[in-house]
Amino acid sequence: MPFERTAYQTRLSRLCSSSFFQGEIQALILFDLNNIRYLTGFSGSDGVLVIRPPTAILLVDGRYVTQAQEEAQDTDLYHYQDKVDGIEAVLEPKDGDRIGFEASAVSYEFYQKLADRLREERLKPLSEELNNLRAVKDDDEVSCIRRAAELAGGVLEAVARTIRPGISERDLALEIDFGAKRAGAERMAFETIVASGANAALPHAKPGRKILEYGDLIVVDYGVVSEGYCSDETCTFCLGSADDRKREIYARVKESHDQALEAIRPGVPCSRIDQIARSCLAKYGLDGYFTHGTGHGVGLEVHEAPRISRNSDTILVEGMVVTIEPGVYLPGQWGIRIEDTVLVHENGADILTKMPKDFIIL
Template sequence: MKTRINKVAAALKENALDALLVLQPENRYYLSGFTGDTGALLITAGTSFLITDFRYTQQAKEQSPHLEIKKMETTLAEALVELISRLGLHVLGFESDYISYKFYDTLQEKLQQVSLRPVEGIVEQFRLVKNKSELATIERAMGLLDEGFEHICNLIKPGVTEREIALELEMFMRRRGAERIAFPFIVASGPRAALPHGEASAKTINHGDIITIDFGVVVDNYNSDMTRTVSLGSPGALIRQIYDIVLEAQLAGLAAVKAGVAASSVDKAARDIIASHGYGEYFGHSTGHGVGLAVHEGPRLSMRDDTILQEGMVVTIEPGIYLPGTGGVRIEDSVVVEKYGCRRLTKSPKDRLIEL
């Protein structure tokens, strides 16, 4: 943690800042190890601080021994005023994509002699590449998804609802060590499979339905993410054809992943396959995204993101085709970027459409 703080402190000079206020929960945890739900970091070139209230001061001391703990007596704004005045700071950076306007307005009123400067990506740039410990934790979280998928495939029967599938998946993986779900599970069957983010509903699954299951869990604060599409009995020739196209696109995306290539080129590899079969307009989201302390983080594998992939990044490859009124297919794996390719972290079968 101290090394991470030092990297951010070094970045202050590059951004002409005296200090950085960190409120975004994933960034706060990454730099402090603090898991309480109330707290802020003030990072300076010298001493850095974790500000929290009475409920968490002891926890903060135990989890963040590399930081000076500052107890809030009243409000965060008042605690910041006291610290900033004591340290003689003049330029304070803040996370422009997280702070509320109300809090910004409060700070501006109370810190009239301080220049408040919006910044983006100072901490996130260091979160992109995962170390061995982070990768091991993420791999454990991904392994739970493979176990969950095998388990749930044995329970999908006519008459079962999408919500029952989602609930059983969650309970199964939580019994095996998941802290919580990473996002509301997507279980979309029949025509609802045409909804890319069709959260589990009360719909009953029927014979012949295609079923897209997109799910993830959190282990030791790190996320996992996987999608598989199966069918209950035969779904018909069109869905089979779409499945094969999406699989071809997904394999092309996986083959394109390696250190040194642009995120946009991975998106292109998958997107071109779908477009070549005439379904380009039915694939409207990016091919993937980073996974870590947040289930959706950088880099984004889209046509607009030219981030160069580096060894140790964890990204998803998840092309899909969605036909309104008919159904849809998505196949998603999470992988670690390596020097000459990638290593799959989700290993559930996908090489053919599984008929349950």
């Protein structure tokens, strides 16, 4: 992780002094590996973080001791043989303790083991309460996301020049993935979507054997991971030529995208951004073909808080990184989605993704 050690100390201190520990909770057990990485720098694939202010202890098994010593230098370490034994040992639970834990990050089977050992009445499941832990990014995190977006944009720009009729969706997706790895990406942020023709009407289509044809709309939704952080971007191209209907609807989706971007600034409700994007399409009778939320947060995960949707109660804060991705999907015909990832700052939205969003005919 490319951060100064003080970044992790600051994040832990902020959590320890937060409202979590000013009420009924005396300790917190974190199992989500992205939250653990955010708070300590540890990037292994298994571990537990136990926080009892002012202390935090990272628990790992023998596979990760050396890695944890190198990555989480300012966090106390505990090497466990059995995970539940280790949690009990470092917690040293006392009568009256209330212990919060990430309910969504453990199986019911593991919860039962934990409840048997620590006593079920002590445990308080947490879910929504932790959603915003990583929602506001610091400058180092924004730099990582920006670099991921730059890398991804360079890859798609190069691959787009090679797109021709006769290539399959699957082969095009593989070219993007291979190009990203060759350019230095750790991995793809999610399975690359390449959808053409009628498949483009499926918001989360999987690239298949369909061959790209002259006149197809091609939706490419892709992202990479660089230094642990994700990018996310969607471009819709047209292969060969486009009729007036495709040009018209692309312009409507672009208008929706641009209006939502213009509305982004601190203090604006996420639900308001979604409403703006949706209302723009409604003017043209297209809102019924926009079948998902307008966006989501991006960071260590490609989908994280906040959600840009009609049901969100989150208010935008400076430092949040979110996507804006309206789309129109005409079943059995084709679809169009335009997505950028942006930083919320005091003057509005700073676009981090790099591909142009004008209508591009290949």
